[in-house]
Amino acid sequence: MPRVVVDVMLKPEILDPQGQAILGALPRLGFDGVRAVRQGKRFELDVVDEMTEQTVRRIAETLLANPVIEEFTVHTG
Amino acid sequence: MPRVVVDVMLKPEILDPQGQAILGALPRLGFDGVRAVRQGKRFELDVVDEMTEQTVRRIAETLLANPVIEEFTVHTG
C-alpha cells in the first residue's frame, strides 16, 4: 500500500516556543552551530492505491493542518 | 546556511494514540482509503556550513528524539 507523508509546519510568522526552547538548550549541551530550529509534525499515511494526491491534500487542509497557523507539504514516503 | 531535517517517529511497535485518533476521525469526515496513520515530529534546523551529519545525529539522539521509544532519520531539507 502506498505511503504518503504530510509535513506540517507553523507559518514562519507564528512564534514556535518548542523550536525556541530547543535552540536555547543546544549550546548548554555543547552543540554550537545551529542557528534556527522549527518544530513541526510529520504524518505518515498508508493509503489505498486509488487515493489521489488531491484527496491527500484535502485531508491535510481539513484535518492535519490548521491553515490559520500552519502550512503543509505532501510527498510520497 | 544549510538546512537539515530530522524526522522523529515512534518505533513501530509503540502505541501511537495520536495516529489512532486521526485514523478514527477520517471516515467520519468522509475520507475512506486511509489504512494507517502515524504521527511524528519534524525538526528543521538551520546549521552552519561546517556542521557534520554526525553532529546532527548526536543532536537528534540527545535532544530531539527519545531513543527508548522513538527513532529518527536525518536528511537535508
Next chain:
Amino acid sequence: MTARIGIVTFPGSLDDRDAARAVRLAGAQAVPLWHGDADLHRVDAVVLPGGFSYGDYLRCGAIARFAPVMERVVSAARGGLPVLGICNGFQVLCESHLLPGALIRNAQRRFVCRDQWLRVDSVRTPWTSAYGAGAELRIPVKNGEGGYVADRRTLDALEAEGRVVFRYLRGNPNGSARDIAGVCNETGTVVGLMPHPEHAVDPLTGPSADGLGMFTSVLSHLVGVA
C-alpha cells in the same frame, strides 16, 4: 420560562458537569448535548466545555470540530444562537472558524493551572452584560495550549471592533498575543475564552464567584429577547 442551555459532551470533555452546575447556579436549565447528536434539543444557548476532546492529540479541538453536533452548533451560531466556548471549547470554536485566530502551545511549554486575574474588555456580548465595564475577575486558568495567535490584521481588527472580550491582567499565563484571554465574533454572540468561569462560581471550590456573571449574563439576555 427557564432558559435551556445546552452543554456539549465530546469524548474527552472534562468540565461538562462543572459547566452544567454553573448554568444551574445561574438559574437556567442545563441540557446535556451528546457529540453524536444531530439535534440541539431546542436549547437557547450552547456551552462548549473544557477538556481534552479526543485527547487533543492532533491539535486541540481539531477533531471535535467535526462531531455531528458541531454542524448544528455552527449553523445555529451563524443564526445568532449564543455560544460560549471555554478552554477546549474556545479551541473548538477557532478550529470551526466561528472565531478568528488559533491557540498554540503555551510559551513556557508547560501546562499551567493558576488563579488568574482578567479584565472584562467588552460588556456588549450576551455572555458579559452582567459585568461592569473594565471589571476585574479572578478565575482559574488551566491549559497547555492557550497561547492566542492571529495575524496582525486580525488582531488590529479585533481591537478596533471591540471584540477582545477578556484580557489577562498581572501576568500573561501562556504568551497570548496582546494578553488576549477571550474574543467574540462580529455580532458578539459567540464568545471564546481560555480561563474557566465555571470553576469560579462558588468560593468553596474556586478562587471566587466571579465567573458566575457569564452565566447570569446569558440568562438575562435570553429573558430579554424572549
Next chain:
Amino acid sequence: MTTGTSASALDTVARATNTPDEPQPYAELGLRDDEYDRIRQILGRRPTAAELTMYSVMWSEHCSYKSSKVHLRQFGEKAPASDALLVGIGENAGVVDIGDGWAVTFKIESHNHPSYVEPYQGAATGVGGIVRDILAMGARPVAVLDPLRFGPADAADTRRVLPGVVAGVGGYGNCLGLPNVGGELVFDPSYAGNPLVNALCVGVLKADRIMLAHASGVGNKVILFGARTGRDGIGGVSVLASATFDDSGAPAKRPSVQVGDPFAEKVLIECCLELYDAGLVVGIQDLGGAGLSCATSELASAGEGGMVVDLDRVHLREPSMSAEEILASESQERMCAVVAPEHVAAFFAVCARWDVDARVIGEVTAVSPEEASRGGRLVVTWHGETIVDVPPRTVAHEGPVYQRPFARPADQDALVADDPARLPRPATGAEFRATLLALVASPNLCDKSWVTDQYDRYVQGNTALAQPENAGVIRVDEVSGLGVAVACDGNGRYCRLDPYAGAQLALAEAYRNVASTGARPVAITNCLNFGSPEDPGVMWQFERTVTGLADGCQALGTPVTGGNVSFYNSTGDTAILPTPVVGVLGVLPDVRRRTPMGFGGADGAALLLLGRTRPEFGGSEWAWTVHRHLGGRPPEVDLAAEAALAEVLVAASATGLLAAAHDLSDGGLAQVLVEACLRGEAGARITLPAGADPFVWLFAESAGRALVAVRPDDRAAMADLCGSHGVPWTDLGTVQASSTDLVIDAVLAVPLAELRAAWSGTLPALFEG
C-alpha cells in the same frame, strides 16, 4: 506461533506432557530452581511456554510479594476494629464507608523504575494504573496525589527526570479530568539513580455498589475491553518468544516501556461507570502488571474457580504476537469484566457508545470438587489447542513465600550515635535570619508551585482544598457537603535513623495533616519503597517499618486498607533511604467547615502552638540543609499525643473555632510561619515564651504539633478545648494582616517579599528552560 516452522511447534499441554525433559529458560524469566520445581510439582509435568510465562510473571516479586508477605500480614493481624472498612486488604483497593450511603476507595502505587527509564511515560502510566485500580472497585476516580522523590535538585540527571515525571503526572491526570490535590516533592542523593514516583488515587462510590474481582456464575462471559493488546512491557518474557522467533530469523521488537493513552482511559472510565450503573457487570479486574495472566488467574481463583479463555479472540495491535506475549503484555487502558450472557448485548452497546473496543474472550466454567481443592482450573487455548491448563489459585495466590534474613545494618549504631547536638547553631540575629532564608529556599522546603501549577486542581468542581494546603479536601455530596481529606507523607531520613519510628512519623504526619483541615482520619494506604530484599540490612529496615506502621495504625485506630511494595530501589549498590509513604484518608461531615492553612483571612487572630517542643534535630531539614548531616535519633513518637491533637483540631473545626491551622513537620515552626504568612499574604508578630531557646523553638522538628489561629473571642474556648484533651499549648503572638513582615521578637524580622522571593525562586531557577 507465528513462525510456523516445525522446530517451534506450538508448545501445547499435550506436547509438554510428551516432552518432559525439554529445557526451559526459567532462570532467564527470573524463577529459581526450587520455584520451577514447584511449578512442575503443581502441574505434574513441565509447564508449557505459556504456563511458564504466567507463573514467572505472577511469581515475580512485584506480583507475588514473596519477600514482603510474611511481614505485611501484620497489617491484618493488628488491624484495629473498624466498622467503616467495607473492603480491606487483598482487593484492588480498600473501601471505607463515610456515611450517608457513600463510600470512598483509595490506594497508592509506585512506578519508580519505568519513570527513570522514560520519565514522562513512566509517570503517566503510573497514574493510569492506579486510576484503573480505583475504577475496578466500582468507583468514580475523583482525585490524585503524587508523592515524588528525586536525586539532588541541582544534579544534571534530575533536570532530565523531574520535568518529565511532572509533565507525565500532569499530562495523564489532567487529560483524565482528575484534580491533583496534593503530593510530595523531596530531594535526596539516595534517589539519584532511582527516583520514587508514587501515585495515589481516590474514588467515590455508593456503598452498596462495590465491584469485586471475581469470576462467578458458570456460563458467564469474560470480556476484555479497552485498548488493544500490544507488545508493551513484556520485558523478560521475550526470552521465551525470541527462542521461537529465532528460527525464522525475525527478531521481534519488545519494548518494556509502556506508552499511555489518557484519552482511552478517560472514555474507559465513563464506559465502566455506565456499565456499573446499568448493572451489567458481575465482576471486574483492571489490567496492570502481568496483564492477562494476572487478570484471568485472579478473577478465576476469586470466583467459581473455573475459566476458559481463547487467546485468538484478543484484539491485538500487532497481529504477529505470540501467545506468551499476549499473556504477559502490559498494554495500558484495558479492563476485564465478567458478564452474564443475557447482558452481553447491552454491555457491547454501552461500549459502542463510548467507542470502546470489547471482545468476549472466555467463559466461567464449573469445576469439580477435586479441581476446586487443587486451586480451580484455568484453560487457555490458542489456534484451537490447549496451551494452559493450570489451577489459577496456584498462579495468583500460592506463589513462593520467603523468609528473607534480616539484620540491623552494621553502621546503624554509629549513625544513631552521631547526634546533631554537636553541630554549630545560629546565635546572632543575622545568623537566624540567614538560616531561615536558607531553609525556606532549600529544595525540600521551597515553594512547590513550579510543579503543582502543572496540575489541574479544579476539574470536577469539588476541590475544597488543594496543595499547598495541609491536605486535599474533596466534596463527595453536593447537598450535605460531606467530603474527604487526603494527605500523604514520608520521611526517608527519619526512617534511615530508625525505621520503626520513621514509619510511625510518616503515619503521624499524614494523620496530622488530615486532622488540620478538620477531617477525622479513618484509614490509611501505604507504598513501601526500599532497596533490595536480598540485602539483610534492607530487610531489617523493611521489617521494622512494617512493624512500626502496623503498631501505629493499631494505636491510632486507622486500619491499613491496601498499598504497594517496591523493592530493588538503589543507586548503584547503595539502597535508597527506606521510604514508606503513608496516605491517610479522613472524613469531613461538611467541607464548608474545612480549616485553611493561611493567615489571609485571620487578621488579629491569636496564634497558639499546640503540642510540645523538644530539642529534636536528628534527621532534620536544618541538619541536612545547613550541615549535610544525617545522624542521631528522629523526633520522639507519641501516638496518644497525636490522637489528642487531632481530636482538638477536629473538634475546633467543627465548632468553628479556627481561622487557620497548619501542622508542623519538616523545618519546624519557622517554616510553618513562613508558609502561613505567604498563603494569603499576611504578616505576623511572634513572641517566643520567656527563656525559650529560639533555635529549638524555631527549627526543631518535634512531632505532634500544630499552629492554630483563633479569633480573640475564641481564644479562651480554644484553651479550654486543649486543656480538656490534655494538649499543651503556648501563646505565640498574633496575625497582622496589614503588616508586611514576619517579626519574631528579639530574634529576627523579615519582609514577606524577601521571604517570598527566597521561597519561590528555587525551583524555577533549577528547572526553567
